[in-house]
Amino acid sequence: MHDRRLQVAILILLGLVIVSMRTLYLQAQDPMPLRAKTSYISIVTIPRAKIIDRNGKVLAHDERSFDLYMIPNEFDKDPTVIIALREIMDIDDALLTLYDKINQRLDNRKLWLSERRVPQLLKRNLSFETAMKIEIDSNRFKGLIVRESMRRSYPYGKIGSHVIGYIGKPTENEFLKVLEDESIPEHLQAILRSRPELKESVVGKMGIEREFDQTLRSSPGIAVLERDTSTGEKRDISLKDPEAGEDVQLTIDIDIQKKVEGILDRQTQNGCVVVLDTKSGEIVAIVNKPSFDPNHFVPPAKSELIQDYLNQESKPLLNRATRGEYQLGSIFKIITALAALEEQMLVPSRTIECKGKYFSRDDAFRCWIYRQHKAAHGHLDLTGATARSCNIFFYRLGQDLGMGLLKKWALKMGFGEKTGIGLGFESAGRLPRDSAILTNSISFAIGQADFLVTPIQVAKSFSIIANDGICVKPHIIKKDDIASLRVEISSENIGHIKKGMQAVCKESYGTAHSLSHLDAMGKTSSAQTNSSSSGAHSWFAGIYKNYAIVVLLEYAGSGSEFAAPIFGQVASCLK
Amino acid sequence: MSKIKLALIPVALTCLGLLSLYSIEPPLDSAGQDMFESMFFRQLLFLCIAVLIMIVVSNIHYRRFWSTSHVWYGLSIVMLIAVLLFAKNVRGARSWFKIGIFSFQPSELVRIFLVIVVAKYMSTREKLVGRDLLIIFAMVLIPILLITAQPDMGMALITLVSVVIMVYASGITFRQSIPVLIILLAACPLIYKFGLRDYQKERINAAFKMTSLDSRYQVDQSIKAIVSGGISGKGIGQASLTMPFYVPDRHNDFIYSHICEELGIAGSLGLVFLFGVFFLSSLRLAFWTRDLFARYVVVGLTLGLFVQFSVNIAMTIGIFPVTGLNLPFVSYGGSSLFASYVAAGVILSVNRFWRPEFSEKRLPESAFTITPTKS
Numbered sequence: 001m002h003d004r005r006l007q008v009a010i011l012i013l014l015g016l017v018i019v020s021m022r023t024l025y026l027q028a029q030d031p032m033p034l035r036a037k038t039s040y041i042s043i044v045t046i047p048r049a050k051i052i053d054r055n056g057k058v059l060a061h062d063e064r065s066f067d068l069y070m071i072p073n074e075f076d077k078d079p080t081v082i083i084a085l086r087e088i089m090d091i092d093d094a095l096l097t098l099y100d101k102i103n104q105r106l107d108n109r110k111l112w113l114s115e116r117r118v119p120q121l122l123k124r125n126l127s128f129e130t131a132m133k134i135e136i137d138s139n140r141f142k143g144l145i146v147r148e149s150m151r152r153s154y155p156y157g158k159i160g161s162h163v164i165g166y167i168g169k170p171t172e173n174e175f176l177k178v179l180e181d182e183s184i185p186e187h188l189q190a191i192l193r194s195r196p197e198l199k200e201s202v203v204g205k206m207g208i209e210r211e212f213d214q215t216l217r218s219s220p221g222i223a224v225l226e227r228d229t230s231t232g233e234k235r236d237i238s239l240k241d242p243e244a245g246e247d248v249q250l251t252i253d254i255d256i257q258k259k260v261e262g263i264l265d266r267q268t269q270n271g272c273v274v275v276l277d278t279k280s281g282e283i284v285a286i287v288n289k290p291s292f293d294p295n296h297f298v299p300p301a302k303s304e305l306i307q308d309y310l311n312q313e314s315k316p317l318l319n320r321a322t323r324g325e326y327q328l329g330s331i332f333k334i335i336t337a338l339a340a341l342e343e344q345m346l347v348p349s350r351t352i353e354c355k356g357k358y359f360s361r362d363d364a365f366r367c368w369i370y371r372q373h374k375a376a377h378g379h380l381d382l383t384g385a386t387a388r389s390c391n392i393f394f395y396r397l398g399q400d401l402g403m404g405l406l407k408k409w410a411l412k413m414g415f416g417e418k419t420g421i422g423l424g425f426e427s428a429g430r431l432p433r434d435s436a437i438l439t440n441s442i443s444f445a446i447g448q449a450d451f452l453v454t455p456i457q458v459a460k461s462f463s464i465i466a467n468d469g470i471c472v473k474p475h476i477i478k479k480d481d482i483a484s485l486r487v488e489i490s491s492e493n494i495g496h497i498k499k500g501m502q503a504v505c506k507e508s509y510g511t512a513h514s515l516s517h518l519d520a521m522g523k524t525s526s527a528q529t530n531s532s533s534s535g536a537h538s539w540f541a542g543i544y545k546n547y548a549i550v551v552l553l554e555y556a557g558s559g560s561e562f563a564a565p566i567f568g569q570v571a572s573c574l575k
Numbered sequence: 576m577s578k579i580k581l582a583l584i585p586v587a588l589t590c591l592g593l594l595s596l597y598s599i600e601p602p603l604d605s606a607g608q609d610m611f612e613s614m615f616f617r618q619l620l621f622l623c624i625a626v627l628i629m630i631v632v633s634n635i636h637y638r639r640f641w642s643t644s645h646v647w648y649g650l651s652i653v654m655l656i657a658v659l660l661f662a663k664n665v666r667g668a669r670s671w672f673k674i675g676i677f678s679f680q681p682s683e684l685v686r687i688f689l690v691i692v693v694a695k696y697m698s699t700r701e702k703l704v705g706r707d708l709l710i711i712f713a714m715v716l717i718p719i720l721l722i723t724a725q726p727d728m729g730m731a732l733i734t735l736v737s738v739v740i741m742v743y744a745s746g747i748t749f750r751q752s753i754p755v756l757i758i759l760l761a762a763c764p765l766i767y768k769f770g771l772r773d774y775q776k777e778r779i780n781a782a783f784k785m786t787s788l789d790s791r792y793q794v795d796q797s798i799k800a801i802v803s804g805g806i807s808g809k810g811i812g813q814a815s816l817t818m819p820f821y822v823p824d825r826h827n828d829f830i831y832s833h834i835c836e837e838l839g840i841a842g843s844l845g846l847v848f849l850f851g852v853f854f855l856s857s858l859r860l861a862f863w864t865r866d867l868f869a870r871y872v873v874v875g876l877t878l879g880l881f882v883q884f885s886v887n888i889a890m891t892i893g894i895f896p897v898t899g900l901n902l903p904f905v906s907y908g909g910s911s912l913f914a915s916y917v918a919a920g921v922i923l924s925v926n927r928f929w930r931p932e933f934s935e936k937r938l939p940e941s942a943f944t945i946t947p948t949k950s
Contacts (some may be wrong), residue, residue: 004744005862008874011740012858015885016851022892023835023843026801 040118041237043195044221047150049245051164051208051216053254054282054478058165060294062150063513066131067368069119074143084140088207089130114399119145121195124300137322150300152202158291160257162319163250163423163476165207166294168301174203190300192222202299206317208248208476209294218245222466249478251282259573260287263566269538271553272320274455278463279546281482283421283473284574286456290316321425322419325452326552329527330559331541332410332447333394334497335461339383339409340397341493348496351379354392360399363439367391386500387510389524391446398445399438405432412487414471415453415459422476429453448528455550462548465501468494501543506556512564518571520544524559538562544571578926581860582629589622589912591846593831596907598812599826614826614907621909625916632920636911636928641868644695647688648714654681655721671910672727682722682730683914686737686879687921689715693738694871697745705751711742712755729898733886737879744874757767793937794893797832799821800825801843801892808839826907829892846905847888854881857922861902869925877916 075081096368122144126134131146138144152167152379170177201220203208221242225234260273264287275285290312296305309316318324340346354377356370368391369375385393398406410416416431430452432444443449456474464471470491472482501521504510511524522542529537538556540563542549549570556562596615640647658681662669672679693711700707715738722731739759743752803809825833832840854877861873880903887902889895901908903915 004746008740008744008878009855009858012851012854012881015881016847016854018894019885019888019892020844020847022894023801023847023888024840026892027806027835027840027843029802031803031805196793244663536873 026230040225041195042118042223042225043192044223044242045149045201046218046220047246047500048152048167048202048218052247052249053160053252053257054250054284055253055255056249057254059156059160059250059252059254060154063153065119065124065149065151066126066128067147067149068123068126068131068134069145069147070122071119071143071145072116075213076143078142080554081140081142081144085134085144085301088133089126101345105240119147124149125151156254156258157293157295159261160252160254160286161207161294162288162321163207163252163286164294165209165211166205166297167209167299168201168205168297169299195460205297207319207423208250211422212248212477215248216245219243230243251277251280251284251478252286253284253474256573257285257287260285260570261289261291263291263569263573264289267553267556267562267566269539269553269556269562270314270320271551271556272324272455273566274321274459274548274550275570275574276459276463276474276541276548276550277546278466278472278548281463281474281484282478283456283459283474283476284547286319286321286476286532288320290314292316299436319423319425320552320554321455322421322423324454324552325427325429326455326537326539326554327529328447328451328453328458329525329537329539330389330446331458331523331525331539332451333389333445334465334501334523334551335409335413335415336394336397336401336406336445337386337400337500338413338458338465338489338493338497339405341382341496342409342489343401343405345400346382346397348382352385352396353379354385354390354545356362356392358392358395358442360395360438360442363442365391365395365442382496383500383503384509385505385554386497386523387507389504389511394445395442398442401441401445403432403436403441403444406441407434410451412465414457415451415461418476419454419456419460419474421456421474426456429457447525455552458539459548459550461552462541462543465491465494466499466543466546466548505542512542512567513561514560514564515542515568515571518544518568520567520571522564522567524525524564526557526559529555540564540567542567542571545574547571547574577759578923580852580856581919581923581926582633582844584849585629585904585916586622586626588846588849588853589618589625589836591849592830592902592905593618593622594811595830595837595905596826598837599833601812617909618907618912621912624909625912628913629916629920629923632917633923633927635924637869637921638928640691640872641695641698642751643708644692648692651681651685651688651718652721652836655685657681659721659724670722670730678908678910680914682725682734682908683910684917685718686730686734687876687914689718689734689738690741690875690879691872691921693741694868694875694905697742697871697939698868700749700868703742703747703751704747705754708742708747708752708755711738712758727899729886729900732898733879733882733900737875737909740878740882741871741875744878745871754929766791773837793829793897794890797825797829797891798893799834800832804836804839806838806839806853808835808842811837813837828887828897828906829891830902831888831904834905848883850884860926864925864929866925866929869929873922876922880918882913 046254050057050058050062126146133145134141134144154161154164154166197213204213204216209216219240219242222239224237224239239433256275260275264271264273267289270289273285273287274283276283292309296302296309312377337346340350354367354369356367356374356376358365358367367377368389369377377385377392379391380388380390382393404557407416410431416429417522418426418428420426430450432440432450440449446450460471460474463474464487468491469487470484471487472484475482499523501523504512504523505518505520506516507513508516510516512522515522520542520545522540525539525541526536527539529535535555535557538559540549540551540559543565549567550569551563551566553562553566591614594620600614658672659669662671663673670680670682672681692714696711696714697703697707715735719735721735742822765767831843831846834846838845857873857877861870864870864873883900883903886895886898887900887906890897891898901911903911906912
């Protein structure tokens with residue numbers, strides 16, 4: 001008590017010791033955990049791989065474009081920036097909501113604070129002038145950054161669009177799938193989920209872009225940009241290297257495709273053309289009319305344009321060649337004849353008389369010639385019946401064969417199942433149901449009844465005939481190992497069939513004698529549709545050199561009148 | 576010897592502060608700007624003036640303060656009322672006069688005047704009794720309440736605490752101090768409830784980690800800066816100006832963390848050492864002098880600086896609430912610097928003018944136990 005001097009001195013010493021001890025304790029701590037917190041995550045995007053045609057011509061690739069990024073912290077400091085921005089570009093509501101989203105996206109406040117210091121994607125695909133204006137006048141546009149980026153482009157536009165397909169923004173599910181694929185560390189998921197670079201990444205929505213999305217897609221690299229604040233040193237730690245996608249080469253020849261599209265464009269009716277190389281199974285051209293321009297679908301896409309495509313009654317997005325289901329009609333007579341020959345119910349020399357009418361047990365049928373001219377074909381052998389496309393001849397064969405054998409051979413020739421050429425959403429067509437009703441098998445014999453095919457199936461069956469029974473699997477991706485299998489058909493019988501098909505084109509009485517200048521064979525068809533008012537589908541399927549060519553014009557009417565001349569034009573495009 | 580130490584240490588501390596300011600805001604970067612726009616040159620100017628003030632004050636005989644203490648007391652009250660009436664509201668407080676380029680905070684000077692007034696009162700008593708304590712308490716309470724009204728709780732608090740320790744050091748017994756202690760203890764919850772603004776409550780809570788991350792932000796940043804500096808420090812001018820080590824107010828209240836960040840142990844221990852030497856030499860001076868008034872004044876001023884020093888550093892290292900008190904001699908700011916140098920000047924005046932033969936009274940038994948020393 002008596003020595004307060006000592007107490008005061010001790011008080012002061014105690015104070016000095018406490019503060020210096022605590023300071024020393026702090027200074028002795030490892031500063032590294034603090035430094036790790038200065039990291040930002042950056043996403044390195046690289047272009048999506050190309051799609052090229054059989055000759056290496058580029059059908060789809062990523063072009064250079066400009067993206068606008070914003071650093072929210074700096075952007076918010078100066079309210080005049082948004083006014084300046086309004087002067088040089090349209091800022092639509094979508095853009096502003098995107099900005100709001102950046103502000104709200106992260107509920108974790110600490111993350112949110114750090115994300116506000118990182119450039120955030122605001123708008124894709126600026127025009128060159130806008131990008132330059134922002135770039136040059138960086139003082140006026142504080143907090144805005146222009147970065148180069150990639151934009152999908154289809155140089156041929158509408159040409160081949162159904163095969164190439166298009167890309168679009170991923171749906172929520174697709175996006176989550178992308179995240180899984182990239183095997184991103186869990187603690188980064190929240191940030192990456194919020195970043196537009198991935199959200200705005202594109203996925204294939206149709207055609208090759210969709211089927212080979214995994215192949216084409218380049219997975220972005222993820223890097224942590226660490227800034228050591230004591231030295232100002234920057235360090236990139238790559239968490240994941242970007243992986244480039246692989247180019248996809250198609251069997252399509254874009255030049256032929258272009259010519260054929262020109263031919264089809266001149267027609268008034270919608271339709272499609274398939275050109276198949278029978279030796280290699282390569283599809284050289286798939287043309288559909290109407291068509292669409294995949295460039296219109298590249299984000300940021302105009303939604304009115306897409307809506308327009310979706311709403312059109314003619315369905316421009318439909319790949320008719322692989323997905324359209326049509327009545328085949330007379331072309332099926334070839335299969336009927338083949339079946340009859342193979343099942344030894346027909347010898348080539350046998351003649352059947354066409355009286356214009358045909359009476360089965362429980363129904364009456366007429367030949368087309370009776371319907372149109374009240375006439376009859378008279379006695380016909382196989383070649384003559386094929387060339388003239390006589391119904392009665394094949395009704396008779398159909399009655400003999402019955403539904404079971406007809407279906408067996410339809411299946412053998414590739415109908416009723418997907419060809420698997422490598423495009424998604426392919427349709428399998430439809431074979432008639434088994435039934436004991438004779439009428440059904442009689443009308444199936446001329447390709448009517450409840451029987452639907454896709455044009456690509458027709459091309460496949462004709463390639464089997466062209467190859468004397470060897471079925472080369474049709475495909476659209478260029479590859480070396482070609483799967484082929486033998487269909488058990490005697491080449492002798494195929495010779496008889498071919499003879500008939502040649503007569504179709506060569507002989508003066510053939511339904512397609514307009515093609516007599518070509519060394520071609522084939523078969524016309526005017527397939528009756530369910531709605532009698534809208535007319536028949538006009539078909540021609542034929543073999544020219546080593547190509548199987550199928551032409552279909554929807555509701556155009558007679559095959560010999562409309563489809564056959566187009567076959568001629570298409571054939572003349574092929575060297 | 577003692578005199579040189581007492582005069583040089585404050586200057587050395589200010590120079591340490593100047594070094595920090597130089598790296599926080601390099602003055603030569605801003606070409607074309609008025610030189611006195613930069614904190615460094617302004618502080619350099621303040622230092623020159625402050626040293627002049629210190630020399631002038633140290634040449635005034637400390638007994639002059641004794642004889643004029645009522646004037647200082649009156650002046651204190653007038654200044655505090657004036658500042659309440661006329662000062663502009665800055666960051667929610669009316670504590671500053673603005674005169675030209677200088678800002679002036681009266682409460683800084685009032686602290687010194689109060690020490691003189693209390694010292695005079697105590698030195699005139701033969702023996703301090705309980706009643707004296709109440710009188711001292713009442714004397715001190717008026718200016719402290721005025722400071723609280725600004726509101727400047729930090730300043731009010733350390734003024735009160737330094738007076739309390741000063742009275743305690745004079746040798747008062749526990750029993751004598753009971754009434755005052757009761758009043759003080761009773762006041763604490765009331766002050767917390769009514770006297771403190773929300774942000775002040777938050778700061779108290781923050782220091783004891785009772786609230787969200789946000790209110791601890793300043794302290795967290797300060798601790799991060801100290802940790803990031805480590806043992807060796809980052810070097811002069813190398814402290815980061817960017818996130819995440821940016822410390823708000825680091826030129827002022829948080830200058831200690833900046834010194835630690837740049838200079839490491841050398842800076843922190845050096846600074847604490849300088850302060851320690853200053854406090855202890857000044858305390859030694861107090862106990863060497865036989866003049867009761869001089870002794871009380873020196874103890875009071877030293878404790879005032881000490882409390883301010885420890886509260887400031889305790890707050891930068893996260894063991895005390897953020898009070899808004901700066902570091903004497905080191906932090907940027909004219910009026911705080913001047914006040915600290917005035918205090919140093921008064922201490923130096925005692926050192927200079929006290930001679931044993933000037934001792935007018937015998938020391939009362941109840942005061943410090945003295946072993947006479949020769950000067």
